[in-house]
Amino acid sequence: MSKANTKRKEATSASEVTGNRLKSFIERVERLEEERKVIAEDVRDVYGEAKSSGFDPKIMRKIVSLRKTNLEKRREEQELLELYMSAIGMAE
Amino acid sequence: MSKANTKRKEATSASEVTGNRLKSFIERVERLEEERKVIAEDVRDVYGEAKSSGFDPKIMRKIVSLRKTNLEKRREEQELLELYMSAIGMAE
Numbered sequence: 001m002s003k004a005n006t007k008r009k010e011a012t013s014a015s016e017v018t019g020n021r022l023k024s025f026i027e028r029v030e031r032l033e034e035e036r037k038v039i040a041e042d043v044r045d046v047y048g049e050a051k052s053s054g055f056d057p058k059i060m061r062k063i064v065s066l067r068k069t070n071l072e073k074r075r076e077e078q079e080l081l082e083l084y085m086s087a088i089g090m091a092e
Numbered sequence: 093m094s095k096a097n098t099k100r101k102e103a104t105s106a107s108e109v110t111g112n113r114l115k116s117f118i119e120r121v122e123r124l125e126e127e128r129k130v131i132a133e134d135v136r137d138v139y140g141e142a143k144s145s146g147f148d149p150k151i152m153r154k155i156v157s158l159r160k161t162n163l164e165k166r167r168e169e170q171e172l173l174e175l176y177m178s179a180i181g182m183a184e
Contacts, residue, residue, distance in 0.1 A: 053113060
């Protein structure tokens with residue numbers, strides 16, 4: 001094989017490796033997106049089940065959102081508390 | 093126990109059952125949302141890993157989106173094809 005041919009072959013397999021690498025990343029993302037879709041469907045199913053039991057999904061979504069906000073607010077306050085405590089030397 | 097008391101107690105436990113039922117639906121939704129969050133973080137991690145390997149996440153997201161569109165288009169075409177085939181009696 002000529003030097004030029006060897007070089008071309010190396011270049012091809014290098015770009016193949018890169019292509020395979022990229023494809024594997026993209027397929028990982030796609031598998032995760034697929035899982036996310038399944039979970040979104042599960043969420044819809046739970047709301048549907050709740051609706052069949054007489055609960056209003058719209059109000060439930062509101063509650064889920066409020067609980068999330070409360071949780072985040074509590075977390076933020078906890079972090080701030082720890083920061084203040086550490087600032088005045090109360091942290092261990 | 094008086095009849096009124098019995099009735100009140102029954103009402104309380106009925107509303108407790110309802111409350112527990114509702115809470116269990118809401119907690120199921122919250123667990124699913126938590127899983128969804130973990131998957132979203134995993135997706136970010138994959139893009140981060142790809143970026144460290146020299147791939148541009150923005151272009152990768154574009155590819156993921158294009159592949160999704162193509163897949164959906166192919167699915168739609170397949171459905172339409174089956175519909176047409178069935179309309180002219182080509183379906184088994």
